[in-house]
Amino acid sequence: MTPKQVKIAVLGCGTVGSQVVRLLSERGEDYAQRCGADLDLIGVAVRSLEAPRPQGVPRELLTSDAEDLIDAADIVVELIGGIEPARTFVLRALRRGVTVVTGNKALLASCGPELFDAAQHANADLYFEAAVAGAVPVVYALRESLAGDHVTDVLGIVNGTTNYILDEMTRSGRSYEEALARAQELGYAEADPSADVDGYDAAAKCAILASLAFHTRVGIDDVDVTGMSDITAADIEQARAGGCVIKLLAHAHRVRVGEREAVSVRVAPTLVERDNPLASITGAFNAVVVDAEAAGRLMFYGQGAGGVQTASAVLSDVVAAATHVAHGGAAPREQTYESLEILPAAQARSAFEVRLILADRTGVLAEIAQVFASHDLSVAALTQTAREETGCSALTLTTHETTLGALEGALADLRELACVKRVERVLSREG
Numbered sequence: 001m002t003p004k005q006v007k008i009a010v011l012g013c014g015t016v017g018s019q020v021v022r023l024l025s026e027r028g029e030d031y032a033q034r035c036g037a038d039l040d041l042i043g044v045a046v047r048s049l050e051a052p053r054p055q056g057v058p059r060e061l062l063t064s065d066a067e068d069l070i071d072a073a074d075i076v077v078e079l080i081g082g083i084e085p086a087r088t089f090v091l092r093a094l095r096r097g098v099t100v101v102t103g104n105k106a107l108l109a110s111c112g113p114e115l116f117d118a119a120q121h122a123n124a125d126l127y128f129e130a131a132v133a134g135a136v137p138v139v140y141a142l143r144e145s146l147a148g149d150h151v152t153d154v155l156g157i158v159n160g161t162t163n164y165i166l167d168e169m170t171r172s173g174r175s176y177e178e179a180l181a182r183a184q185e186l187g188y189a190e191a192d193p194s195a196d197v198d199g200y201d202a203a204a205k206c207a208i209l210a211s212l213a214f215h216t217r218v219g220i221d222d223v224d225v226t227g228m229s230d231i232t233a234a235d236i237e238q239a240r241a242g243g244c245v246i247k248l249l250a251h252a253h254r255v256r257v258g259e260r261e262a263v264s265v266r267v268a269p270t271l272v273e274r275d276n277p278l279a280s281i282t283g284a285f286n287a288v289v290v291d292a293e294a295a296g297r298l299m300f301y302g303q304g305a306g307g308v309q310t311a312s313a314v315l316s317d318v319v320a321a322a323t324h325v326a327h328g329g330a331a332p333r334e335q336t337y338e339s340l341e342i343l344p345a346a347q348a349r350s351a352f353e354v355r356l357i358l359a360d361r362t363g364v365l366a367e368i369a370q371v372f373a374s375h376d377l378s379v380a381a382l383t384q385t386a387r388e389e390t391g392c393s394a395l396t397l398t399t400h401e402t403t404l405g406a407l408e409g410a411l412a413d414l415r416e417l418a419c420v421k422r423v424e425r426v427l428s429r430e431g
């Protein structure tokens, strides 16, 4: 019997696309066995036919006509990144009923509803394992492995660049600027690092994970984002003295508000206590901790970026998709039946650590305590850490779990006190 042929089109031939093309050629026989079909790479759409390409990318497969390529394919692998033209190409494929595999977190987190609606309408499959945490199979885990469970929390380091920078600052005492320069030398950080250091890459991933975990459409604009570029060597040292490290965490929680459930999503630099497994994630690695009612706690760890690592995730989707194209079956459909309310940032719950610089005189502690009490904020720990400047002392307070809104109310009152020189740092704290 003639083996079935599944026609694959790759859009984009950068760091990830070139590795996907290479592996499709080198591992083609394995994939054929796994899918029960030959994977036929029919073309690679690129913007420039003349640009240099890595070894392993056959020039005869390159084309600048993405639309013709899409129209001839059974599976379109979108690795262009960004919104346009990726959005137009993905929609074109889905509307024709063609399976799409994408690693494009920005596209999914910004235009997810449009893409999923198009897929649903045309009965097309949409796969996106590579969009979150590179090689780490956390999309599959939430979409399929935990389909029988009830996920309550997802907490993770989903940006390797910022984890590298914070880890470098922690290990070497370097400043943010020095650690960023090192991350750029090593190729982790872009020349313009803002998408990583301002938290938007992590926010897109947070939105995708929350959508899957809570069966609710969550977009990037729903995520409250605080970046990490103003974290100083002094903050890192202060964290260390308090038994913590600072990590940029994506927080996605199912929370109870009165009788109903809602979703809280945010990205923020967070103090992580040393015995929390996320504290030990060093370098550019990613890790995601998922809590589910029946399974309990699960942790997923690995390389969240890199061409060949991300290609591994893309090809896992290609193998699944090709098996369905050849033999029937479908990817899980978008499931947003819970449609939970997404809470405003002020209602996000956490313990917080607040560092105040105070006039060093009798009675200031009583004034501070009075403000916390008047906002019904319970203080878990309090340390007068050091004399920072003449006539001043530094006071670090850790709250019990509260809302960001309640804390901000107290901070506004604290800033009115004559004894408060400044509120130097406010960070969430994870036990």
Ligand code: HSE
Residues within 6 Å of the ligand: 158, 159, 160, 161, 162, 188, 196, 201, 304, 305
């Ligand atoms: N720039 C990202 C990171 C990888 O550093 O993790 C792509 O999302």
